[in-house]
Amino acid sequence: MEIPTPAASCVDDVLITEELARRPRRAPDYAAENRAMAALARQLAADPHGVPQKLAELVLELCNAGSAGISLLEEQDGGRYFRWHAAAGLFAEHLGGTIAFDVSPCGVVVDRNQTMLMRYGERCFAAMAGFDPPMIENLLVPWTAQGRAVGTVWVISHRPDREFDAEDARVLRNLADFAAAAYQTIVALEETAEGRRELMQAAEERTRVLAGHNRMLEHEIAQRRQADDALRASEQRYRDLIGAIPAGVVACDAAGTVVFHNACADALCGGPPGEAPACWGPEACAHNGHRLENFTAPLREVLAGGHSVVDRELTIERPDGSRIDVLLNITPLRDHAGRIAGAVNIVQDITARKRVEDELRVSEQRFRTLANTVPVLIWQNDEAGRNVFVNQYYLDFTGKAFEDVMGMGWHELVHPDDAPAYIADYMDAVRTRRPWRNVDRVRRHDGQWRWFDSYAQPLFAPDGSYAGHVGASLDITDAVLAEQALKETDRRKDEFLAVLAHELRNPLAPISNAVHLLRHPDGRRRADRLVEMLGRQVRQMIKLVDDLLEISRITRDKIELHRQPLLLADVVHGAVETSRPLIDQHHHQLDVRLPDEALTLNADSVRLTQVLANLLNNAAKYTDQGGRIALEARRDGLEVEIAVRDNGIGIPAGHLPAVFDMFTQAHRAAGRGQGGLGIGLAMVRSLVLMHGGTVEAKSAGTGLGSEFIVRLPLAEPPDAAHDGAAAGAGAAPLAGQRILVVDDNQDAADTLAMLLDADGAKARAVYDGPSALAALPVLRPHTVLLDLGMPDMDGLEVARRIRADPAWSGVRIVALTGWGQESDRERTRGAGFDFHLTKPVDLNVLHAWLGAGRA
Missing domain, CATH: 1.20.5 (Single alpha-helices involved in coiled-coils or other helix-helix interfaces)
Incomplete structure (x- = not known):
């Protein structure tokens, strides 16, 4: 059946060449292209007639095509047709077949002598129909000889998702140009050799004829000249073709002497055009004073051993001092007897490629250094979710070798409770190629489970294919806790x-x-x-209010201890006296045991009494009616150990670690709470720590009683004089002290003065600021108890005036006020006050402070 010739309009319907410029262009792979050039060069040296088929196989791979081939134009009986001189891929079975010029898309490419891209060409070229799988896209470039298109190099896509781009066209043109020039060179060489043989045969024949036919000599000379001209033309054509190859080509004889070189070789070696390349030849190294290796050593290897040099990379230094990297392929040439007659060298400049490779290595090293520096787990998975890279911190954290965490080895690092959901969610991100984030626990090398916040982003190759995920996992354990x-x-x-x-x-x-x-x-x-x-x-x-203010000052380190030598017995007796009403109210039996020796502490009497009273009060509150409470003190080296035990309701084991925490009551949830804010034991711990001691709680469990043990450092025992003074102070604690009480509330001032008189002091009450200043030279007080909130002249002003007069520099001033925050205390200290008391006045605190000042 005759196949119709396509019309011009039909051809334009399937041509989409302009799409090459519009489509995204994949990144060039110069390394692969250089390897292809080298493969063609080796094919050229080994079997020149195999160059077209080699080219078809290479472009099939480089362009990721389904079929590839070369169609060359032939003529027979006045008709023109294309023969498939090379075919690879799905079209390989048609190698050697033919198709008429007029019904082939190659005819359009040859006529127009330009690169063309067709899609669904069967709509215009019936000969393309029925191929299985169908031909979706055809990319064709002209195969030229002496500037004229004599065929095409083509690739075919059989998949709708594989579309050719401008990079495919560039690769196809470069390889086609190289192969065409090389192939034509071989053809020319063969034609030259054939012509030479025919010429020699003709010359010999004609010589014999001339011997008998002298008259034909002039005619024969003319023919000889004509043959010489043809030979020179053929050789020139050969040189022109070799010169067109985009790689350096240098040929030498068996001695290594250059017999031919193209312009590209001149440019690569840096020599003047037309002269032998400066980096070639037996004496090139010594003659040019090269410090780097050049072509001489590999050339000698080939000429001496007869083995080809394949894809050897060298760095050469040219006469001008510049250096380039080259890819070297040297093939020995043999005569008819098999002896080495010379060698052909194909040289390619790979400086740009090497620079890119070096930059890639530096970039990768920079990345690895950065990845191994940060304290974050950095990892990369492939498209199946398998580990392919982890940083050094990942290995240090897990304590595992690199190979142990590759593949799916990371699964066993995830906490068993988190692993199912974690792994399922991550593998879903791998399948859907989406960003991913998760929080989970990962086992550290010491067995501890640490919380990590993990992030990952999908990674795509230059061609857009999914290559896995890259992620980072940040340790957030401290934040979680x-x-x-x-x-x-x-x-x-x-x-x-x-x-x-x-x-x-x-x-x-x-x-x-x-x-x-x-x-x-x-x-x-x-x-x-x-x-x-x-x-x-x-x-x-x-x-309640005082407890809140007290714990606030303690927790913010705003409290000051007024340390003095104290007898442990005095502190214990004071605490027992404070707690006795509550103990008696619950009908408890209290047993106090103190050591025979007098133990001395360097402590704040008020605060230490507060500690022991708090423990006794707790024992009384959390022991059922008629219980037993024991306070026992004993010396332990340089410390005293004070234990408060009861047979009360005890403390659950799970609550013991938190019993000293703020606002904690172990029995509140069980309905056994005894009121209060849950700050007493927190205050106890803080005050004991401030004294340089420790406190611990013990209990065998609910209903089995509790024990609190306080350990405090001992001080040197007081001397006899101190004992005598203390004994005198016990009888009249404020004897000899003159105290001025200033308060606009007359009842408060009078009653406080009477209380101080009862304790042995000489006290006087006045009711405003001017009266206080007037009383100073009369009473000459040791201490002034000064209310702050008085009319006309407030306590702060009175204090400033007292401090301004050097005559009263030794007078101690105590603030009496209802304001007890730290800011209020700082304000009174700034005005010159020595002490700050909140109303109503705690006489025990006031006595302790006045007594300490006297001591």
Whole structure:
């Protein structure tokens, strides 16, 4: 059946050559292209007639095509047709077949002598129809000889998703030009050799004829000249073709002497055009004084051993001092007897490629150095989720060798509780090629599970194919623990606020009831009883507020200890006296055991008494009626150990580690709480630590009692004089002290002065600032107790005036105020006060401070 000739309009319907410029261009692979050039060069030296087929196989791979081949134009009986001189891939079975010029897409390319891209060419070229799989895209470039298109080099895509781009066209043109020039060179050489043989045969024949036919000599000479001209033309054509090859070509004889070189070889070696390359020849190294290796050594190898040099990389130094990297392929040439007659060298400049490779190595080293420096797990997986790279920190963290964490080895590092969901989510990210983030626990080399926040991004190759994920995992264990601690603190804060509200409501209820009773018509009759009850509840509220202020100062390191030598027995007796009412209220039996020797502490009497009283109060509150409480002290080397034990409700084992934490009551959740804010033991621990000691809690469990052990460093025992002074102070603790009390509340001032007089002091009360300043030269006090909130002249102004007069530089000034925050204390210190007391005044604290000052 005759195949119709396509019309010009039909051809234009399938041509999409302009798409080459529009489509994304893949990155050039010069290394692969150089290897292809070298392979063609080796093929040229080994079997020149195999160059077209070699070219078809190379472009099939370089262009990722389904089929590739070379169609060359031939003529027979007045008709023109194309013969497939090379075919690879799916079209390989058609090698050697033919197709008419007019019905082949190659005819269009030859006529127009330009690169063309066709899509679904069967719509115009019926000969392309029926091929299985179908031909989706055809990329064709002209095969030229002496500037004229004599065929085409083509590649075919049989997949809709494989579209050729401008990089494919460039590679196809470069290789086609190289192969065409090389192939034509061989053809020319063969034609020259054939012509030479025919000429020699003709010359011999004609010589014999001339011997008998002298008259034909002139005719024969003319023919000889004509043959010589043809030979010179053929040789020139050969040289022109070799000169067109985009690589250096140098030929030498058996002695290594250059017999031919093209212009590219001149440029590569840096010699003048037309002269033998400066980097070639037996004496090139010595003659040019090269410090680097040139072509001489590999050339000698080939000429001496007869083995080809394949893809050897060298660095050569040219006469001008510049250096280039080259890829060297040397093939020996043999005569008819098999002897080495010379060699052909194909030289390619790979300086640009080597520079890119060096930059890639530097870039990779920079990346590895950076990756191994940061304290983050950095990893890369392939398209199946297998580890292919981890940084040094990853290996240090896991304690494993590189090969142990490759592949799927990372699965066993994830916590068993996290692993199923973690791995499933990550593998889904691999399948969908999406960014990924997860938080999980990973086992460290010491067996500890650490929290990590992991991030990963998909990685794509230059051709757009998925290559896996690259990720980083940051250790967030400290942040997770801090968040958990914050949540626990927040929970305890809410619990504390609820308890605080409850504790404040307890005294407010009877106070409110008392107010209503006082308003009742017969309220006066009950006034004495109500006032006593109101005082009791007000004291309870004051204690709550003081405890809050106290723990606030302690936790912010704003409290100062007033240390002095103390007898342990005095501190214990003071604590027992403070706690005795609560102990007796619950009908407990208290057993106090002290060592026979007098143990001395360098401590704050008020604070240490507060510590022991707090422990005794806790024992009384958390022991059922009629229980037993024991306080026992003993010397332990340079320390004293004070133990407070009870047979009360005990402490659950799970609550022991937190029993000294702020706002903690071990029995509150079980309904055995005894009121309070849960700050007593926290205060105990802080005060003991401030004294350089330790405190610990012990309990065998619920219902089995508790034991609190305080250990404090001992001081040197006081001398006899100190003992005598202390004994005298015990009888009249403030004897000999002159004290001025200043308060605009006359009742408060008078009662405080009377209390101080009762303790042996000489006290006087005045009711405003000017009266205080007037009383100074009369009383000449050791101490001034000064209210801050007085009218006209407040306490701060009075203090400033006292400090401004050098006559009163030795006077101690104590602030009396209802304000007890640290900012209030700083304000009074700045005004010259020595001590700060909140109302109502705690006489024990005041006595202790006045006594310490005297000592």
